[in-house]
Amino acid sequence: MNPFPKIGHIKSLLIANRGEIAIRVMRAAAELGLRTVAIHSREDRFSLHRTKSDESYLVGDGKGPIEAYLDIPDIIRIATEARVDAVHPGYGFLSESPEFAEACAAADLIFVGPLPDTMRRLGNKVAARNLAVSAGVAVMPATPPLPLDEARVLAMAHEVGFPVMLKASWGGGGRGMRIVEDDRELLQTVAAARREAKAAFARTRSTWRSWFGARATSRCRFSATRTATWCICSSAIARCSGAIRRWSSVPRRYS
Secondary structure: OOOOOOHHHOOEEEEOOOHHHHHHHHHHHHHOOOEEEEEEOHHHOOOHHHHOOOEEEEOOOOOOOOHHHHOHHHHHHHHHHOOOOEEEOOOOOOOOOHHHHHHHHHOOOEEOOOOHHHHHHHHOHHHHHHHHHHOOOOOOOEOOOOOOOHHHHHHHHHHHOOOEEEEEOOOOOOOOOEEEOOHHHHHHHHHHHHHHHHHHHHHHHHHHHHHHHHHHHHHHHHHHHHHHOEEEEOOHHHHHHHHHHHHHOOOOOOO
16 A cells, blocks of 8 residues: 555545544545544543534443543444545544554555654654664763663663653653652652553553454563653753743742
């Protein structure tokens, strides 16, 4: 399948997202004369994005309001039954999932977004940084994924220089960057980050198994590796962010 289809090949589009994000995509699709298909969780059955599309379907029945939009098999089922040509992920949710892009390709659906290989290379922040270095792009000092040995973690942080930022090397699921000022805070923050990663992995395990079946074991291990790896970044941004954080905590009077 041609990974870069002309827009004329797309006559109908499923938007795998919700709310304002989905409405923006629908508006652009309507301007191009495309038929639009929305999905909604049960909690979002009265959401505005559902009324802005030509058709709308319940996704992830029985699942929570977030998990429903992460249900790859059900999204593919709806797209197939609605006979759409393409799937637009919006942003957030599955927009950075190479597995979702591959599932669309397997169902002969056009994924409106990067190729799976591109997402894998750039979704891993360590690999993306290495790619930038190989291309001669200036980057901030940073570490590879952190080891389990606490002494080595501390040594790596001191080599970068405090304050540092702790960042998930794969998509962090909304956990963002953590600014760390000293050794004690670093070890506490790394431990908390790893606990959160394990909890996120536990939540997604059942989804992996329902999708991959017998292949779930290897995919779950891959997912665990993705969510558990963190890296340390420097320095200047962390210093600015720390200053802003301290400044914003000072009580002020407003006239």
